[in-house]
Amino acid sequence: MPADARGLADLDRLIHEPARLALTAILNVVDSADFLYLQRETGLTKGNLSSHLAKLEEAGYVAIEKTYRGRIPLTLVHLTDKGAAAYKAYRARFKEFLSRA
């Protein structure tokens, strides 16, 4: 495998997927955000957003807290330390890959 392609293959596939990349990029800027905010900012459907968040949660990249605001259910999401480190590493690798390409 050529060195350039190897660089791309080394990227964290979990974050590299566009919807999850958008989610981690947003969560990297904020402290926490609720489901509605993430849905609006990413343009994902409820089902898609749930599925991507579940994958990120499974990997320990995000933490999901279910709570209530008054009587309205509220789902708060935030990037974990592991997720923040993975996102930072992804960005660095991708930047490096682009500079070599």
Add this chain to the structure above:
Amino acid sequence: MIDIKKLEKRTVQSFFDDGLTEIAAGLMFLILGGYFILQLSTAGSTAGSIVSSVFLIVFFVSFFLVNRLLRFFKRHVSYPRTGYVAFKKKEASPKRRVATAVVAGIISAALVILFRISPSVKLLFPAVNGLLFAFAALLLAHRVGVTRFYVLSAASAAIGVGLAAAGIGDLKGLGFFYLLFGAVILFAGLAALIVYLGRNPRPAPDAQGGPDAR
């Protein structure tokens, strides 16, 4: 391909979509402007000395109340429409704190020296304030990419320099500056809020909770 930088910037911008921050800042400026005018109109009297001595109380109490108001409206107007988001609180680095203190010290020292040389320099107070707030608004506009902050920056410079050029200096000029600039910020915030409310109707309650289907 996702433009990560654009997405991150857009996320920060979203905080200002509803115009509530400007409404709060506008109210704060109006209170300060009113305070300076009151201070001027009561100068020389017992009431005047009382008014002069309570500046810090007025400042902190209004800051606290305006902040509470901002949180209240964010909770009841913005979050139900576009979702809840809490931004990271960035602690200023020691280098940045020192740089800010040095710049503030230089500006204050320059003003004191200028005032000693020529007391009429007081007439420039509105211009100095106008240019300082213009610079701050410009930095914010550049950082978050919200176009209306460039307009606010220009407005601040124009009002400050205009008042100084008109010879309305000192406390009166300062009072007018805060009142006028406060009104401009408030108006900008209200306009942004109207647009925001038009674009983001309140969704049905079940749309806010999130992935209960998870």
